[in-house]
Amino acid sequence: MSERERIKHLTECFAAPQLVVGNGDDAAVVRPGGAVTVTSVDAVVDGIHFELASWPIHAVGYKAVAAALSDLAAMGAAVGEIYVAAGLPRELSEPDFEQLARGIADAASASGALVAGGDLVASGQLWLSVTVVGHAAAADAVVTRGGAQPGELVVVTGTLGGSARALGLIEPGVAADDVRLAKQFTPTPRLAAGAILAASGAGAMIDISDGLLGDAGQIARASDVALTLELARLPLAAEVTDPLGAAVSGEEYELLATLPQSALAEAERTIAATGTTLTVVGRVSGGAGVRLVDAEGVEVEVERRGFDHFD
Amino acid sequence: MSERERIKHLTECFAAPQLVVGNGDDAAVVRPGGAVTVTSVDAVVDGIHFELASWPIHAVGYKAVAAALSDLAAMGAAVGEIYVAAGLPRELSEPDFEQLARGIADAASASGALVAGGDLVASGQLWLSVTVVGHAAAADAVVTRGGAQPGELVVVTGTLGGSARALGLIEPGVAADDVRLAKQFTPTPRLAAGAILAASGAGAMIDISDGLLGDAGQIARASDVALTLELARLPLAAEVTDPLGAAVSGEEYELLATLPQSALAEAERTIAATGTTLTVVGRVSGGAGVRLVDAEGVEVEVERRGFDHFD
Numbered sequence: 130m131s132e133r134e135r136i137k138h139l140t141e142c143f144a145a146p147q148l149v150v151g152n153g154d155d156a157a158v159v160r161p162g163g164a165v166t167v168t169s170v171d172a173v174v175d176g177i178h179f180e181l182a183s184w185p186i187h188a189v190g191y192k193a194v195a196a197a198l199s200d201l202a203a204m205g206a207a208v209g210e211i212y213v214a215a216g217l218p219r220e221l222s223e224p225d226f227e228q229l230a231r232g233i234a235d236a237a238s239a240s241g242a243l244v245a246g247g248d249l250v251a252s253g254q255l256w257l258s259v260t261v262v263g264h265a266a267a268a269d270a271v272v273t274r275g276g277a278q279p280g281e282l283v284v285v286t287g288t289l290g291g292s293a294r295a296l297g298l299i300e301p302g303v304a305a306d307d308v309r310l311a312k313q314f315t316p317t318p319r320l321a322a323g324a325i326l327a328a329s330g331a332g333a334m335i336d337i338s339d340g341l342l343g344d345a346g347q348i349a350r351a352s353d354v355a356l357t358l359e360l361a362r363l364p365l366a367a368e369v370t371d372p373l374g375a376a377v378s379g380e381e382y383e384l385l386a387t388l389p390q391s392a393l394a395e396a397e398r399t400i401a402a403t404g405t406t407l408t409v410v411g412r413v414s415g416g417a418g419v420r421l422v423d424a425e426g427v428e429v430e431v432e433r434r435g436f437d438h439f440d
Numbered sequence: 441m442s443e444r445e446r447i448k449h450l451t452e453c454f455a456a457p458q459l460v461v462g463n464g465d466d467a468a469v470v471r472p473g474g475a476v477t478v479t480s481v482d483a484v485v486d487g488i489h490f491e492l493a494s495w496p497i498h499a500v501g502y503k504a505v506a507a508a509l510s511d512l513a514a515m516g517a518a519v520g521e522i523y524v525a526a527g528l529p530r531e532l533s534e535p536d537f538e539q540l541a542r543g544i545a546d547a548a549s550a551s552g553a554l555v556a557g558g559d560l561v562a563s564g565q566l567w568l569s570v571t572v573v574g575h576a577a578a579a580d581a582v583v584t585r586g587g588a589q590p591g592e593l594v595v596v597t598g599t600l601g602g603s604a605r606a607l608g609l610i611e612p613g614v615a616a617d618d619v620r621l622a623k624q625f626t627p628t629p630r631l632a633a634g635a636i637l638a639a640s641g642a643g644a645m646i647d648i649s650d651g652l653l654g655d656a657g658q659i660a661r662a663s664d665v666a667l668t669l670e671l672a673r674l675p676l677a678a679e680v681t682d683p684l685g686a687a688v689s690g691e692e693y694e695l696l697a698t699l700p701q702s703a704l705a706e707a708e709r710t711i712a713a714t715g716t717t718l719t720v721v722g723r724v725s726g727g728a729g730v731r732l733v734d735a736e737g738v739e740v741e742v743e744r745r746g747f748d749h750f751d
Contacts, residue, residue, distance in 0.1 A: 155645075156479055156480035156517065158576070158579060166477065168571075168573065203466040214483040245479065246479060248481045252565070254563070258569035274466070335466060351465070
């Protein structure tokens with residue numbers, strides 16, 4: 130396909146009649162849906178975030194979009210538009226290109242996001258950069274990492290450890306819709322839960338992309354508080370038996386938030402209606418840093434606290 | 441530098457106190473400035489859009505941002521925020537990383553844009569994906585490629601051919617601020633001229649990234665009209681003597697627009713005050729396609745009409 134044919138394919142694949150000006154012009158034009166716009170960018174590269182040699186390419190597109198949307202969930206924002214830049218190896222086949230586009234479209238449509246534009250460039254290796262735009266009614270309706278208060282509970286959505294487990298099951302030829310790999314291939318950004326937590330008065334929120342402990346550290350640092358997490362309380366994914374592994378499992382795309390005790394029961398109930406769960410895993414106190422403790426309150430030592438591409 | 445140190449460097453480099461929520465959280469939060477949001481994404485890859493081996497890395501960052509902002513200019517939008525995802529080779533040195541960031545910051549600040557977020561990932565080759573967000577007072581204040589009307593004039597800002605000429609002068613060790621290379625290393629997105637052309641009632645507008653003829657073809661196709669361009673009228677850059685070369689010179693980042701005759705004099709005058717020029721190069725008529733004609737009105741044949749990464 131020529132570049133024009135590829136763009137035509139994408140325009141059809143990502144059809145979006147509600148855009149004021151859609152794909153194919155210099156820029157997309159949208160009507161902002163609220164008083165503040167919430168925007169995030171997430172990029173993935175072959176060999177770093179996925180292995181094209183063993184991944185179905187549909188999953189590469191799906192996950193890149195879902196992971197980016199997870200950042201909107203972590204702000205409590207309502208999803209709006211997404212823009213995808215892609216570096217495509219010249220040897221990428223047409224069916225692979227179409228499956229990549231289909232994965233992007235499927236992830237967007239699963240969350241009600243609009244693919245509003247992007248760019249295609251030739252590249253030595255496959256990479257995607259996904260910009261997601263969301264909306265919130267007002268600046269104080271957005272939940273940052275910096276608002277945790279001593280006395281709040283620490284809560285997580287869903288379960289942990291499933292992503293690390295799924296990663297170990299990926300092998301060449303595996304199907305994009307293999308349910309054992311859903312946590313890796315078709316993660317669900319917790320947009321509804323994020324909106325509920327924001328409306329419930331969550332003090333701070335982040336999505337678990339680098340592992341519970343590492344991301345808890347981000348909240349502790351940004352909020353200038355201490356977080357104590359109880360190992361025995363971590364909600365473990367099916368067939369996951371090691372809570373320490375679950376505490377450092379990255380790419381979970383679950384939400385980690387701090388919440389006043391008084392808001393817990395209602396948040397649990399309404400989040401259950403969105404198809405996931407909310408679990409109390411610890412508490413916020415004065416101080417600094419993250420402590421992981423066992424059932425007796427004794428601190429558990431953990432070596433690897435997160436993931437840094439450049440360390 | 442660790443990833444955290446790199447992000448800290450960028451946060452300082454792109455300081456933006458007017459953000460509601462700034463760099464370092466899951467997403468940036470901004471107050472939309474008008475009734476519609478205008479967004480575009482542009483990506484560049486080492487070996488395709490620039491050669492790191494012979495380019496000052498400051499110019500890589502500067503040009504990527506300027507080229508992306510040029511798409512906002514082409515819509516007549518006011519500049520807002522930019523988000524930059526970068527794929528960084530592990531061997532990139534700290535001074536090079538800082539110069540790359542400085543180039544991004546310099547281009548943003550030259551246009552009054554705010555660097556509001558982004559993502560850094562490891563990559564086998566250097567690439568940048570720049571998302572630019574602009575604002576317009578209303579949907580009909582935005583100029584697309586699709587509104588050219590028969591009878592309108594075809595106008596361009598600035599001069600043409602300088603970009604192709606500068607490209608031939610790039611060699612290892614050349615300075616980022618070499619004035620002969622400004623058209624390649626530090627192009628000026630025509631944001632003020634774009635806003636003036638939009639306010640003047642331009643029917644269609646595009647920025648010249650793939651060459652005048654190719655981009656004129658985009659307007660003709662999107663507007664369902666014919667464009668006739670007069671070779672002798674093309675405004676040639678200094679030391680450029682070949683108008684045919686100027687007609688296919690890409691990455692000019694000048695604006696190509698169609699404009700009612702009645703709006704020309706005022707647009708010329710106000711654009712002159714922004715430090716560039718406006719030149720009539722042809723006219724719009726019924727029909728299809730782009731014709732390039734000589735002083736006698738005889739069609740000139742051109743082989744190469746644009747640039748397609750995948751053809």
